[in-house]
Amino acid sequence: MGQVSEGTKTARFGFIAEHGDVFGIRYLCARLDVSVAGFYRWQNREYAERTLQNRRLAERILELFCEHNGNYGSPRIHAALRREGEVINRKRVERLMRDMSLVGKVSRLYRRTPLPANPCITVGNQKRQEAAPVAANEQWAGDVTYLKVNGQWSYLAVIIDLYSRSIVGWELSQTRTADLTVSALKKALMHREVKPGLLFHSDRGSEYGAYLFQDELARAGIRPSMNRPKHMTDNAHVESFFKTMKTETFHGLVFESATQLRMTLAWYIDSYYNTSRLHSSLGFNTPKEYESKAA
Numbered sequence: 377m378g379q380v381s382e383g384t385k386t387a388r389f390g391f392i393a394e395h396g397d398v399f400g401i402r403y404l405c406a407r408l409d410v411s412v413a414g415f416y417r418w419q420n421r422e423y424a425e426r427t428l429q430n431r432r433l434a435e436r437i438l439e440l441f442c443e444h445n446g447n448y449g450s451p452r453i454h455a456a457l458r459r460e461g462e463v464i465n466r467k468r469v470e471r472l473m474r475d476m477s478l479v480g481k482v483s484r485l486y487r488r489t490p491l492p493a494n495p496c497i498t499v500g501n502q503k504r505q506e507a508a509p510v511a512a513n514e515q516w517a518g519d520v521t522y523l524k525v526n527g528q529w530s531y532l533a534v535i536i537d538l539y540s541r542s543i544v545g546w547e548l549s550q551t552r553t554a555d556l557t558v559s560a561l562k563k564a565l566m567h568r569e570v571k572p573g574l575l576f577h578s579d580r581g582s583e584y585g586a587y588l589f590q591d592e593l594a595r596a597g598i599r600p601s602m603n604r605p606k607h608m609t610d611n612a613h614v615e616s617f618f619k620t621m622k623t624e625t626f627h628g629l630v631f632e633s634a635t636q637l638r639m640t641l642a643w644y645i646d647s648y649y650n651t652s653r654l655h656s657s658l659g660f661n662t663p664k665e666y667e668s669k670a671a
Contacts, residue, residue, distance in 0.1 A: 385410060389418040433457075433464065434472050441478050444653070447624040449473075449480030455660035481623050498585055501610055502601035503577045509539040512667050513570050516544065516598075517577040518560065518584065519614035520552060521622075525631045532641065533560040533583070535576075536614055537568075540670075541655055542663035543617070543645045544568050548638055554586035561592055572597030579603045579611055621649070 388408040392415055396404060405412045440456050441448060448456070450470045457464055473479075509515040515538040522529045531552040535545040545564025549556040561576075576598045578584040584602070593600055603610035625644045631637040654660045661669070 385414075386418070389415055393419060430472060433462070433468075434476060436460075436462075437469065437472055438476060438478070441473075441480075445624065446478075446481055447653070451656060452480070452654050452660070455654050455656075459654075459660070481627070498580055499600045499602050501577075501604050502575060502599060504604075504610070506575065509537075511670065512537055512539050512542070513568055513574055514539060515575045515577065516564070517611055517614050518557060519579060519611055519618070520556065520581065520583060521618045522552075523548075523626065523631070523637060525634050525637050530634060530637060531556055533557045534614065534617065534645075535560055535564045536617055537663075538577075538613055540663040540667045541613065541617070541658060542650050542667065546641065546645055548634070548641060550634070552583060554583050554588040557583045557586075557589050558592050561589070561596075565596055570596065570598070574598045575601055577601040577603075577611060580605065617649075621645075 388410055392401060392404045392408065392410070401415065402412055405415055436457065437453055440453055444452075450466060450473055453473065454464065454466045454469045457469065503515065503517075506515070516535050517538055518533060518535045520531055520533045523532055524530070528550070531549050533547050533549075533556045534543050536542065537544050544567060545560045545562075547556055547560040547563060549559070557578075574597070576593055578601075580602050583589065584600075590600060609615075621644060625640065629640075631640070649663075651662055651664045653662060655663065655666075658666045
């Protein structure tokens, strides 16, 4: 207490506020040579400032929550505030969100119905033999999921860069064939400069094992890799993307046309997921930022 008594009045008031319940306010004020009235004026002023600060933070938290359509929970809200220069504790963000009843969307696991056994080409899981990528366009992964339009299924094929988690190519179709996956691959190759040796990983579905798709890989100098039989987690990054996408944007929505669905996908993938959404696995950077910082 001797060192505190030599400190500033603010430091002494802070000590009293922290230990007053134990030693008593009047006793500590006397020992630290400050008035009781002065302490309470300071406490009321601190409370008022804290209340105003909480109100300002709550307004910004609500704005961020709405900007991201309720997708962000407290970890991403906290990361977004820190990117804006706010010095704030994550527990404080959690408390303010709880006070406003703001809860980020919770992911649910989606599994697509597997196709019959692949009648075409199958290869081993080459990805398991290699280290994690250290740059963009070293390892890609692809998969297909289903989305309902006006009561009918449509199929979405995506290709993700395993370094930055960026979606580098995607295509939507009413049929789940090799034409769908080839179209997604061609779009990825249009947007990316790749070197021979890039690894492409997928499940063992016929849309990836088809000669049409495998020939397209070979022409680009891309090495194929596939899940081990009955090991869906071998392609966990794309599974995770589908789960996130459906939770954040598609859960509860009813699409009346393929055009409406395509526009929603274009917004989510190209304007939000790749460029605006913070990824915890990337140190709360967006895929675009993560690649730019590594360049």
